[in-house]
Amino acid sequence: MKKGTLKQILLITDGCSNKGEDPSVTATFAHEQGIAVNVIGVLDDDQTEEPEGFQEVEDIANSGGGLSQIVYKQALSQTVQMVTKQTMTQTIQGFVNQELKQILGPEQNLEEIEPDKRGEIMEVVEDMGETCDLEVLILVDTSASMHDKLPTVKEAITDLSVSLNARIGRNRFSIYHFPGKRKDIQKVLDWSPKLDSISNVFPKLTSGGITPTGPAIREAVYQFGKKSLLRSLRDEDEPGMEEARH
Amino acid sequence: MKMNQAWKKQGINIRPGTVITGKWHRKRYVIKRRLGRGAVGTVYLCEQNGRYAALKISENAASMTVEVNVLKSLGKVQGNRLGPSLLDVDDWEVSADAKYAFYVMEYLDGKPLQAFIKRHGQEWVGAFMLQLLGDLEHLHKAGWVFGDFKPENLIVVPSPPKVRWIDVGGTTKIGRSIKEYTEFYDRGYWGMGSRRAEPSYDLFALAMIFLTIYYPTRFEKGPNPKATLFKKLNNVQQLHIYRHCLKKALLGHYQSSAQMRKEILEAIHNAKTNAKTARRHTGTRSAAPPSNRSTWKEGGGIMLLAIVFYLSSLLLPY
Numbered sequence: 001m002k003k004g005t006l007k008q009i010l011l012i013t014d015g016c017s018n019k020g021e022d023p024s025v026t027a028t029f030a031h032e033q034g035i036a037v038n039v040i041g042v043l044d045d046d047q048t049e050e051p052e053g054f055q056e057v058e059d060i061a062n063s064g065g066g067l068s069q070i071v072y073k074q075a076l077s078q079t080v081q082m083v084t085k086q087t088m089t090q091t092i093q094g095f096v097n098q099e100l101k102q103i104l105g106p107e108q109n110l111e112e113i114e115p116d117k118r119g120e121i122m123e124v125v126e127d128m129g130e131t132c133d134l135e136v137l138i139l140v141d142t143s144a145s146m147h148d149k150l151p152t153v154k155e156a157i158t159d160l161s162v163s164l165n166a167r168i169g170r171n172r173f174s175i176y177h178f179p180g181k182r183k184d185i186q187k188v189l190d191w192s193p194k195l196d197s198i199s200n201v202f203p204k205l206t207s208g209g210i211t212p213t214g215p216a217i218r219e220a221v222y223q224f225g226k227k228s229l230l231r232s233l234r235d236e237d238e239p240g241m242e243e244a245r246h
Numbered sequence: 247m248k249m250n251q252a253w254k255k256q257g258i259n260i261r262p263g264t265v266i267t268g269k270w271h272r273k274r275y276v277i278k279r280r281l282g283r284g285a286v287g288t289v290y291l292c293e294q295n296g297r298y299a300a301l302k303i304s305e306n307a308a309s310m311t312v313e314v315n316v317l318k319s320l321g322k323v324q325g326n327r328l329g330p331s332l333l334d335v336d337d338w339e340v341s342a343d344a345k346y347a348f349y350v351m352e353y354l355d356g357k358p359l360q361a362f363i364k365r366h367g368q369e370w371v372g373a374f375m376l377q378l379l380g381d382l383e384h385l386h387k388a389g390w391v392f393g394d395f396k397p398e399n400l401i402v403v404p405s406p407p408k409v410r411w412i413d414v415g416g417t418t419k420i421g422r423s424i425k426e427y428t429e430f431y432d433r434g435y436w437g438m439g440s441r442r443a444e445p446s447y448d449l450f451a452l453a454m455i456f457l458t459i460y461y462p463t464r465f466e467k468g469p470n471p472k473a474t475l476f477k478k479l480n481n482v483q484q485l486h487i488y489r490h491c492l493k494k495a496l497l498g499h500y501q502s503s504a505q506m507r508k509e510i511l512e513a514i515h516n517a518k519t520n521a522k523t524a525r526r527h528t529g530t531r532s533a534a535p536p537s538n539r540s541t542w543k544e545g546g547g548i549m550l551l552a553i554v555f556y557l558s559s560l561l562l563p564y
């Protein structure tokens with residue numbers, strides 16, 4: 001099976017959107033263009049009941065063909081990493097399942113196959129997950145209420161890069177935050193293979209009460225078609241420009 | 247209603263006495279009690295035809311299949327048994343829309359590493375290091391890295407005492423990205439290396455496992471993680487003779503488990519020789535200086551280790 005490119009948006013937010021179009025709609029729009037939208041809801045430790053914004057987090061991920069996860073601050077690093085990887089597996093598995101349906105008929109998916117025969121299929125899925133190229137746009141909610149969570153978010157993002165850069169396939173990351181100064185989203189880091197240097201560039205908080213999650217997702221989708229992404233990938237294809245491992 | 251991932255992850259609750267019949271192989275398992283809950287599933291003690299086994303069950307057929315693949319591969323590795331042996335793989339269909347994947351494996355009835363060492367003595371530290379390094383060497387030679395190496399994934403079974411691996415969910419082919427890890431034991435988290443599967447990844451975690459024995463509540467990374475690790479290591483008197491080897495493991499200076507194992511053996515041997523000379527000293531002189539006495543005590547432990555090694559081939563009270 002040929003090596004593909006997986007595109008993902010990773011939305012890290014703590015609350016409810018209150019400006020612009022419905023984020024579920026823009027997430028659907030992203031999904032239709034082959035970009036999965038994952039949502040991580042960062043909460044404070046004391047919140048026990050189903051918190052405000054919970055449903056929105058779920059809805060965005062469902063519409064965006066991705067996963068959602070509610071986490072507390074401390075567990076963020078591993079969660080960011082896990083959700084990203086799980087969506088990769090899920091996406092690839094969906095793709096493999098489709099191929100299977102073509103071969104075996106409409107009712108086939110992993111669960112319908114005898115356990116003894118699932119092994120080989122999962123091996124293919126794992127191989128693809130390890131070798132495919134990955135484009136992740138990280139979209140961070142920097143509205144006022146995220147204030148004390150940003151240092152952890154930063155750490156989690158660096159950690160994600162450590163995990164994904166251990167893969168055989170190529171990675172491209174970019175980071176945007178919202179709301180921007182005058183725009184819906186603001187670039188923090190343009191498409192690049194590593195996230196090592198984000199400590200210097202991580203955004204200052206925007207105060208004020210607006211959270212334009214819907215428009216932010218819409219804008220994020222456009223970034224996947226940007227020239228800077230193509231350029232960054234082309235550079236790597238040139239001989240001698242191969243990204244150093246380790 | 248759709249459930250949130252975090253909630254779904256808590257897995258299923260099966261009441262003791264429930265009979266699980268496999269959809270494909272039609273084997274019947276009676277659930278006895280829950281053994282533990284992990285990232286991808288819940289493990290139960292079960293009984294089949296009068297025999298106990300461990301049954302892991304989950305909604306996530308894909309993740310279960312990945313684990314089954316690893317267990318199958320480990321079963322083919324020559325030498326020691328690495329991980330529990332796999333007995334059955336099947337599905338449980340509770341109703342049309344409640345289906346679970348499960349597999350059944352050897353039930354490892356033992357004690358956590360830390361509890362065992364606390365009860366049976368420090369001498370076991372060296373013994374378990376050697377056992378683990380021996381098993382790791384087999385695993386690495388076969389092209390795998392354990393990945394999620396941590397005390398919770400180890401269990402000491404009796405007669406003779408042997409550390410066995412339980413959760414192989416993180417086991418990854420060499421050269422790939424580590425599938426599953428726990429921050430505290432992960433060199434990436436400490437800024438001491440990549441998350442690429444290579445033997446040195448496991449050796450870092452191994453050093454952390456033995457360090458944790460003396461820091462049961464673990465410790466913070468601090469502003470300089472590397473310095474923190476070395477300081478914590480230096481503060482453990484019981485690890486004194488292994489300190490050099492453990493430091494090398496933390497730094498990723500060992501290319502193979504065999505190499506580390508050899509140096510651990512040497513360290514044990516040297517400590518033993520030092521102990522002998524120290525004892526001869528104390529025998530001829532009336533009062534030994536306090537520093538000598540402490541060497542003696544440590545050396546005495548090493549002597550014991552040799553005896554314990556011999557004894558471990560016999561039955562040991564558990």
Ligand SMILES: Nc1ncnc2c1ncn2[C@@H]1O[C@H](COP(=O)(O)OP(=O)(O)O)[C@@H](O)[C@H]1O
Nearest residue numbers: 281282283284285286289300330353354413415
């Ligand atoms: N073969 C086994 N024998 C005895 N106990 C087991 C066995 N496998 C798992 N357990 C228990 O179940 C717990 C959770 O299972 P585990 O496989 O670690 O889940 P996960 O891989 O999701 O972390 C373990 O910590 C252990 O206590």
